Amino acid sequence: MKKIFAKIPLLTEYCQFILNPVNCFTWASDNFLYFCTMKILVTAATTLEIQPFTRFLDEHRSSFPAHLDVEVLVAGIGMMHTAFSLGTYLAVRQPDFAIQAGIGGSFDHSRELGSLVMVAEEYLADLGAEDNDQFKDLFDIQLWQPSQPPFTGTALVNTFSGLPFIPDLPKVRGVSVNLVSGSAATIARLETKYAPVIESMEGAAFHYACLTAKVPFLQLRSISNYVEIRDKSKWKIPLAVKTLNEELINIISSLAGIKL
Numbered sequence: 250m251k252k253i254f255a256k257i258p259l260l261t262e263y264c265q266f267i268l269n270p271v272n273c274f275t276w277a278s279d280n281f282l283y284f285c286t287m288k289i290l291v292t293a294a295t296t297l298e299i300q301p302f303t304r305f306l307d308e309h310r311s312s313f314p315a316h317l318d319v320e321v322l323v324a325g326i327g328m329m330h331t332a333f334s335l336g337t338y339l340a341v342r343q344p345d346f347a348i349q350a351g352i353g354g355s356f357d358h359s360r361e362l363g364s365l366v367m368v369a370e371e372y373l374a375d376l377g378a379e380d381n382d383q384f385k386d387l388f389d390i391q392l393w394q395p396s397q398p399p400f401t402g403t404a405l406v407n408t409f410s411g412l413p414f415i416p417d418l419p420k421v422r423g424v425s426v427n428l429v430s431g432s433a434a435t436i437a438r439l440e441t442k443y444a445p446v447i448e449s450m451e452g453a454a455f456h457y458a459c460l461t462a463k464v465p466f467l468q469l470r471s472i473s474n475y476v477e478i479r480d481k482s483k484w485k486i487p488l489a490v491k492t493l494n495e496e497l498i499n500i501i502s503s504l505a506g507i508k509l
C-alpha cells in the first residue's frame with residue numbers, strides 16, 4: 250500500500266466501484282480514496298514451469314492498467330538458488346506481493362496429477378543430522394529454537410494476510426528437500442515426522458525470504474508426480490505445467506481486469 254497512484258474525494262460505494270473496476274488496491278482515509286500501484290513478482294525454479302505464463306505476459310502486458318506491474322524471476326532449482334535470487338530481488342525491487350509457481354510431488358495418492366494446491370506451511374525436511382538410523386532436524390538438535398523469526402514453531406507459515414486475492418484451492422503442508430524422496434524409508438520418515446501433502450525443492454526458501462522481507466506471498470504447486478520410488482515414466486510434467494499456468498493467467502488477468 251505504499252505507492253500512491255491516485256487520490257480522489259471519497260464517493261458513494263457505487264461510484265467507487267465504477268472508478269475502480271480492475272481490483273486496484275484502494276483504501277479510504279480523510280475523506281479521500283487512495284489508489285495504489287501494485288507490483289507483483291511471479292517466480293519459478295525453471296523457465297519450463299512458467300513458459301505459458303511469460304507468453305501470456307508478452308501478449309497482454311500492453312493492455313494491463315498502468316497501476317499493475319508484473320515481474321518474472323526464474324530463480325533456479327533448489328533452496329540455495331531460490332534464497333539467493335529471492336533475497337537479492339526482494340531487497341532491490343520490493344514487490345507488493347510474490348507468487349512462487351512450481352510443480353511438486355504429492356504424498357497423498359488420492360490427489361489427481363495436475364491438481365493444484367497452495368502451501369500454508371513449509372518444513373525443512375532434510376537439514377539436520379543423522380543419529381544412526383534416525384533423522385533429526387535443526388530444531389531437534391537445538392541448533393535452532395522453535396519460533397525463532399521467521400518461524401512459527403518449527404514451520405515457515407503463510408498467514409495469507411496482505412494478499413489482494415486468495416485462490417480457491419486446498420491449503421496444504423509442504424516439505425522442502427535437497428534430495429528428492431525416492432525410498433520407502435525416507436517417505437515413511439517424512440510422513441511420520443511432518444505429515445506433508447507436497448514435496449518441493451524450493452518452497453521453504455521462498456517462505457523464508459518473503460517472511461523475512463515481510464512481503465505477502467503465495468506458493469502455488471501443481472502435482473506432477475507422487476512421492477514414491479522413482480519412476481519418471483509416471484510423471485505428468487506437461488499436465489502440471491498446463492494447470493499451473495492456467496491458474497497464474499487467471500489470477501493475473503483478473504487483477505488486470507482482462508477478460509480472456
Ligand SMILES: O=C(O)c1cccc(C(=O)CC[C@H]2O[C@@H](n3cnc4c(=O)[nH]cnc43)[C@H](O)[C@@H]2O)c1
Binds near residue numbers: 351354481
Ligand atoms: O529426474 C529426477 O529424478 C527428478 C526428480 C525430482 C525432480 C525432477 C525435476 O525435473 C523437477 C525439479 C523441480 O520440480 C519440483 N518437484 C517436482 N516433483 C518433486 C518431488 O517429488 N519432490 C521434490 N521436488 C519436486 C522441484 O521443486 C524442482 O524445482 C527430476
